Amino acid sequence: MLLLLGVALADSLLQSVSAGPATKSSYLSKQQPLVRYVDAVSCGAFNCLRTNAAYKIGAGIQIPCNATRIFKKWDILEAVQSRSLRPSGIVLKSYRDGTVLSTQTLVPYAEDRYGAPYLLAHRADLVKVLADEAFRLGVVFRFGSVVTELNAVKPSILLRNGEEHRADVVLGADGLNSTCRIALLGQAHAPSSTGDMAYRFTVKIDDIMRQEDLCELLDGYPVICWMGPYAHAVCYQLKQDGLCNVVLLCPDNITEIATVSKADVEEIKERFSNWDPKLRKLIELATGALKWKLQIMGPLDIWSHSSGRFVLIGDACHSTLPYL
Numbered sequence: 001m002l003l004l005l006g007v008a009l010a011d012s013l014l015q016s017v018s019a020g021p022a023t024k025s026s027y028l029s030k031q032q033p034l035v036r037y038v039d040a041v042s043c044g045a046f047n048c049l050r051t052n053a054a055y056k057i058g059a060g061i062q063i064p065c066n067a068t069r070i071f072k073k074w075d076i077l078e079a080v081q082s083r084s085l086r087p088s089g090i091v092l093k094s095y096r097d098g099t100v101l102s103t104q105t106l107v108p109y110a111e112d113r114y115g116a117p118y119l120l121a122h123r124a125d126l127v128k129v130l131a132d133e134a135f136r137l138g139v140v141f142r143f144g145s146v147v148t149e150l151n152a153v154k155p156s157i158l159l160r161n162g163e164e165h166r167a168d169v170v171l172g173a174d175g176l177n178s179t180c181r182i183a184l185l186g187q188a189h190a191p192s193s194t195g196d197m198a199y200r201f202t203v204k205i206d207d208i209m210r211q212e213d214l215c216e217l218l219d220g221y222p223v224i225c226w227m228g229p230y231a232h233a234v235c236y237q238l239k240q241d242g243l244c245n246v247v248l249l250c251p252d253n254i255t256e257i258a259t260v261s262k263a264d265v266e267e268i269k270e271r272f273s274n275w276d277p278k279l280r281k282l283i284e285l286a287t288g289a290l291k292w293k294l295q296i297m298g299p300l301d302i303w304s305h306s307s308g309r310f311v312l313i314g315d316a317c318h319s320t321l322p323y324l
């Protein structure tokens with residue numbers, strides 16, 4: 001029995017279990033289910049996976065070639081591609097007037113160079129493909145289950161409702177503010193603020209198409225980045241729901257404790273008021289937005305317990321920012 005905490009990399013483990021003959025036989029010889037998957041998110045989010053509703057899971061995600069190469073190995077690349085767009089390239093523009101500063105073509109470069117495509121998807125679509133594969137492999141999902149304690153030697157977890165679950169292996173994928181990390185290190189190793197934040201919103205492609213001068217932003221599905229002082233903005237199209245994803249990164253002004261909160265579109269307009277008129281028009285089309293405090297964590301000395309039965313993965317041990 002393998003016990004997973006947290007959502008995103010459950011599938012990678014599943015696939016490695018199902019792929020390697022040695023691992024496969026050792027796990028399959030034991031009683032089903034092979035994997036229980038425990039996550040703090042609510043049943044609403046679970047329904048979201050089932051119905052593919054976009055809310056709660058966030059907006060777009062750029063899926064670079066290192067990830068698509070793994071999807072290829074797992075035989076789910078086609079399913080991910082059917083819900084993704086393949087951008088023609090990444091275009092860097094000046095924040096002042098949109099002058100193109102540099103272009104990196106991605107088709108066919110990404111596949112020629114890395115053996116797999118660079119893709120753009122809605123996070124809900126990506127999670128759906130991963131979740132479908134997990135369902136197919138027989139994973140038992142336990143949503144709305146918050147892990148409060150972890151024993152790395154047994155190994156076992158304790159849920160907020162008092163239930164204890166034991167397993168052969170526990171894999172902690174519980175993100176930046178990881179409970180598993182505290183259990184592994186025996187002390188808190190809190191993330192710190194980068195001093196930056198990200199505004200995120202989506203705009204209807206139909207609304208963009210109505211403005212003739214904005215149509216070039218969609219031509220060939222490019223990833224467009226406006227580069228400015230201490231800030232940049234990124235926009236790209238999503239295949240499902242006729243949406244364009246927009247992310248604006250700039251110095252942090254979030255006073256709330258929460259890492260994600262509702263953003264005021266007027267505030268975004270104000271902060272980007274001297275940027276390329278096309279970006280400003282895009283912001284005008286926003287009907288609502290969220291803002292993220294961007295946090296990062298210093299490197300950890302260890303990612304796994306000496307028992308060999310408890311491992312951290314993902315942001316829990318190497319948090320990732322949306323820029324370098």
Ligand SMILES: Cc1cc2nc3c(=O)[nH]c(=O)nc-3n(C[C@H](O)[C@H](O)[C@H](O)COP(=O)(O)OP(=O)(O)OC[C@H]3O[C@@H](n4cnc5c(N)ncnc54)[C@H](O)[C@@H]3O)c2cc1C
Nearest residue numbers: 006007008039040041061062146147174175314315320322
């Ligand atoms: C603004 C922004 C844009 C980004 N854009 C991209 C991009 O375009 N491409 C890209 O590859 N990456 C991007 N990233 C990075 C990417 O989002 C993260 O690296 C990724 O989500 C990490 O996945 P994870 O599963 O490790 O953690 P998370 O996605 O944080 O998932 C952790 C899960 O654990 C659960 N959990 C937490 N605590 C508990 C508990 N006690 N008990 C049970 N469950 C628990 C949570 O409910 C959650 O579902 C971006 C990040 C940000 C902030």
